[in-house]
Amino acid sequence: MNNFDYKNPTKIIFGKDTIKNLATEIPKDAKILMLFGGGSIKKNGVYEQVTAALKDFQVTEMGGIPPNPEYDVLIKAIDIIKSENITYLLAVGGGSVIDGTKFISAAALYEGDPWDMVMNRKPNTVAIPFGAVLTLPATGSEMNSGAVITRRALKMKIPIGGPALFPQFSILDPTVVRSIPSKQIANGLADSFTHVLEQYVTFPIGALLQDRFSESVMQTIIEVAPKIMADPNDYQAASNFMWSCTMALNGLLQKGVPTDWAIHAIGHELTALYNIDHARTLAIITKSHYTFNFESKKEKLAQLAERVFAIKVGDTESKAIAAIEKIDAFYHSIGIATKLSEYVDEYEGTAELIEEKFTKMGMTGIGENKTLTPENVKEIVKMSY
Amino acid sequence: MNNFDYKNPTKIIFGKDTIKNLATEIPKDAKILMLFGGGSIKKNGVYEQVTAALKDFQVTEMGGIPPNPEYDVLIKAIDIIKSENITYLLAVGGGSVIDGTKFISAAALYEGDPWDMVMNRKPNTVAIPFGAVLTLPATGSEMNSGAVITRRALKMKIPIGGPALFPQFSILDPTVVRSIPSKQIANGLADSFTHVLEQYVTFPIGALLQDRFSESVMQTIIEVAPKIMADPNDYQAASNFMWSCTMALNGLLQKGVPTDWAIHAIGHELTALYNIDHARTLAIITKSHYTFNFESKKEKLAQLAERVFAIKVGDTESKAIAAIEKIDAFYHSIGIATKLSEYVDEYEGTAELIEEKFTKMGMTGIGENKTLTPENVKEIVKMSY
Numbered sequence: 001m002n003n004f005d006y007k008n009p010t011k012i013i014f015g016k017d018t019i020k021n022l023a024t025e026i027p028k029d030a031k032i033l034m035l036f037g038g039g040s041i042k043k044n045g046v047y048e049q050v051t052a053a054l055k056d057f058q059v060t061e062m063g064g065i066p067p068n069p070e071y072d073v074l075i076k077a078i079d080i081i082k083s084e085n086i087t088y089l090l091a092v093g094g095g096s097v098i099d100g101t102k103f104i105s106a107a108a109l110y111e112g113d114p115w116d117m118v119m120n121r122k123p124n125t126v127a128i129p130f131g132a133v134l135t136l137p138a139t140g141s142e143m144n145s146g147a148v149i150t151r152r153a154l155k156m157k158i159p160i161g162g163p164a165l166f167p168q169f170s171i172l173d174p175t176v177v178r179s180i181p182s183k184q185i186a187n188g189l190a191d192s193f194t195h196v197l198e199q200y201v202t203f204p205i206g207a208l209l210q211d212r213f214s215e216s217v218m219q220t221i222i223e224v225a226p227k228i229m230a231d232p233n234d235y236q237a238a239s240n241f242m243w244s245c246t247m248a249l250n251g252l253l254q255k256g257v258p259t260d261w262a263i264h265a266i267g268h269e270l271t272a273l274y275n276i277d278h279a280r281t282l283a284i285i286t287k288s289h290y291t292f293n294f295e296s297k298k299e300k301l302a303q304l305a306e307r308v309f310a311i312k313v314g315d316t317e318s319k320a321i322a323a324i325e326k327i328d329a330f331y332h333s334i335g336i337a338t339k340l341s342e343y344v345d346e347y348e349g350t351a352e353l354i355e356e357k358f359t360k361m362g363m364t365g366i367g368e369n370k371t372l373t374p375e376n377v378k379e380i381v382k383m384s385y
Numbered sequence: 386m387n388n389f390d391y392k393n394p395t396k397i398i399f400g401k402d403t404i405k406n407l408a409t410e411i412p413k414d415a416k417i418l419m420l421f422g423g424g425s426i427k428k429n430g431v432y433e434q435v436t437a438a439l440k441d442f443q444v445t446e447m448g449g450i451p452p453n454p455e456y457d458v459l460i461k462a463i464d465i466i467k468s469e470n471i472t473y474l475l476a477v478g479g480g481s482v483i484d485g486t487k488f489i490s491a492a493a494l495y496e497g498d499p500w501d502m503v504m505n506r507k508p509n510t511v512a513i514p515f516g517a518v519l520t521l522p523a524t525g526s527e528m529n530s531g532a533v534i535t536r537r538a539l540k541m542k543i544p545i546g547g548p549a550l551f552p553q554f555s556i557l558d559p560t561v562v563r564s565i566p567s568k569q570i571a572n573g574l575a576d577s578f579t580h581v582l583e584q585y586v587t588f589p590i591g592a593l594l595q596d597r598f599s600e601s602v603m604q605t606i607i608e609v610a611p612k613i614m615a616d617p618n619d620y621q622a623a624s625n626f627m628w629s630c631t632m633a634l635n636g637l638l639q640k641g642v643p644t645d646w647a648i649h650a651i652g653h654e655l656t657a658l659y660n661i662d663h664a665r666t667l668a669i670i671t672k673s674h675y676t677f678n679f680e681s682k683k684e685k686l687a688q689l690a691e692r693v694f695a696i697k698v699g700d701t702e703s704k705a706i707a708a709i710e711k712i713d714a715f716y717h718s719i720g721i722a723t724k725l726s727e728y729v730d731e732y733e734g735t736a737e738l739i740e741e742k743f744t745k746m747g748m749t750g751i752g753e754n755k756t757l758t759p760e761n762v763k764e765i766v767k768m769s770y
Contacts, residue, residue, distance in 0.1 A: 001624040003400025008393070014641065015388025206621040208608060209629050212601030220594045236591040239386040243641070244594050256399065256628070 001207040004255040010143045011169040018173050022053035025131055025169045030088035032059045033081060035101050037093045039063055044179035046135055050092055060084050068150040068271055069100030077104045089130035095139025098132050099147035102165045105130045118149055124162030132170040136180055137242040138188035140249025142170035157268035177238035185228055186334040187279035192245040193221050194263060194282040201300050202258040202368035214253050215307045220244045225334055258368040263289050265366050266377055269354045276343050283331040283338045288383030290324045340384050351381035386592040389640040395528045396554040403558050407438035410516055410554045415473035417444045418466060420486050422478045424448055429564035431520055435477055445469050453656055454485030456536040462489045474515035480524025483517050484532035487550045490515045503534055509547030517555040521565060522627040523573035525634025527555035542653035562623035570613055571719040572664035577630040578606050579648060579667040586685050587643040587753035599638050600692045605629045610719055643753040648674050650751050651762055654739045661728050668716040668723045673768030675709045681754060725770050736766035
């Protein structure tokens with residue numbers, strides 16, 4: 001097991017009818033900027049619950065945070081924060097709204113051009129305090145200190161993060177799941193599942209408990225996936241789905257173990273190029289990434305086969321191959337296509353475009369061994385066509 | 386799944402050679418009271434590492450915190466804190482030293498008789514900040530906000546707790562395990578294992594992920610137990626043992642599920658009466674508690690049998706019985722006797738003594754269903770002779 005530091009100060013308020021607890025989590029004298037997305041919260045009752053809970057606060061609203069939160073949109077919040085003397089941010093939405101809120105919380109206090117803050121990749125240690133009401137289980141952003149920002153004009157998706165970017169609290173009410181479109185539930189399942197894969201399918205390092213925790217999250221996602229896809233009103237399935245998404249990426253699973261994140265790095269490029277849903281880009285890349293890097297990953301893949309997919313016979317290689325097929329079948333079982341050509345007609349040249357981008361960015365090595373070159377990435381993307 | 390709140394702000398610093406990081410976790414101008422136990426830290430090198438790390442701080446030392454931290458000893462720290470203007474406490478030890486430090490941190494700022502603070506059972510919201518260097522994996526106190534205090538003159542063990550009693554940081558260096566006597570390693574294994582049982586062997590509530598996390602901790606403890614008992618220098622086993630003990634009782638497993646804690650409540654009485662090691666009192670009570678409450682616990686016991694002990698055949702009852710036997714066998718496998726008569730010659734009358742104590746304390750119902758009466762407890766203790 002590797003040495004590690006672990007601290008996660010976010011307070012989770014989990015369960016039915018918990019949005020009404022919002023008021024007690026925010027300082028009484030706060031001037032709140034409430035951020036949300038395309039307006040689904042006005043249809044599913046969340047907006048009413050939030051505004052009712054905040055009736056004694058001064059609240060300014062800013063809707064329209066898009067999926068893959070766009071720099072040019074987010075930056076407009078800074079002016080509102082200054083003109084309204086905002087002291088607290090509240091994200092009401094899914095990972096994109098929460099990620100966008102994280103960027104805004106740090107950018108509002110950054111001295112200089114906020115884009116420099118994004119590009120300099122220094123940990124964010126100063127930010128306006130913020131909380132979240134989660135409406136879409138998927139990214140884990142509600143209980144971690146990371147975010148990914150998109151700048152479409154530059155075709156870039158860039159991660160930011162730092163200790164100031166933990167939400168002070170996040171409210172997780174699983175009843176929100178019943179109004180989520182089935183396509184987005186599938187995205188949440190695939191996203192959270194792949195988050196665990198990125199922290200698990202690397203090489204063995206004797207971190208027995210972390211391995212079992214990762215397997216626990218994957219087993220739970222696999223178990224609830226058909227139930228929540230069939231009936232988003234199933235509260236038991238929704239609550240397990242929601243808690244699994246949070247635990248998949250709140251930092252715990254990755255402590256003391258190597259992590260990969262190459263699937264995410266490559267997937268982000270597919271979103272930047274073609275605007276494919278984040279979760280689906282991960283599903284596109286996973287199989288070819290594991291096939292390309294089979295030798296270094298086969299032991300963990302075989303353990304995954306045994307413990308999560310109950311494949312007990314065969315040697316390491318055959319189990320590992322079976323695991324890759326089972327992962328691909330899981331994505332398909334929730335209606336997610338795993339080939340780029342199923343999303344994009346003009347896909348030829350994509351691999352070269354990404355290779356060129358990574359080369360230009362100076363990317364020297366990704367994956368758990370930091371050995372994957374832009375040329376390797378090109379091969380992986382080609383295998384994903 | 387039940388609704389829950391979860392927040393755990395303790396920073397964990399885990400791994401080899403991490404004690405030297407101590408200085409960066411404590412405010413530069415802190416006046417530190419360093420608390421420790423019987424002096425084993427002066428033999429195993431921990432004392433030297435701690436004092437070297439704190440060479441630029443003003444440090445006062447107070448050793449002699451006993452196992453089952455004794456009120457009459459702890460209370461002496463209050464005078465030192467006042468006379469030396471102490472602003473920060475550092476626990477260097479196992480659960481007893483950390484629990485004692487938690488009591489001291491709250492008692493030093495309590496207005497009135499500290500014993501009233503213990504007995505009024507209100508959550509502690511004010512305390513002197515403190516950190517810990519863990520020398521004995523077992524209780525999980527290094528990452529939770531609870532403590533148990535003993536007052537031998539009254540034959541009482543009383544739990545205290547509250548949000549102010551989270552350590553600000555805890556340093557977990559698994560190399561400390563190599564100098565722990567094998568009897569205490571066994572205690573740590575039994576203690577942490579029983580912590581998980583108390584949060585798991587209740588009734589099913591559809592908390593799929595929490596169940597799997599609990600099973601993960603138990604599987605890991607079972608897997609590393611023979612290795613660490615055979616060779617405390619096995620760093621891989623030691624690190625998994627240490628991290629499992631912390632995760633067993635840092636609050637995560639019990640969120641959203643019913644919990645029992647009757648084994649602890651009864652076990653505490655055996656320690657108060659006969660000074661039996663805490664972990665061993667748990668091992669004494671477990672089997673008879675599960676046998677006495679078989680009907681309400683059999684479903685979770687059967688799930689435990691299937692998933693942790695790989696017992697795949699039989700009906701619910703037979704699997705549940707097998708689980709009870711396997712738990713008992715686990716205690717025996719690490720050299721822990723599970724009958725009161727193996728610890729105490731004059732055990733007759735113990736059940737009645739505890740019944741009387743619980744009646745006098747006004748205990749109306751313990752266990753996950755809050756239904757166990759003092760008379761039930763008497764029966765359970767009799768079955769444990």
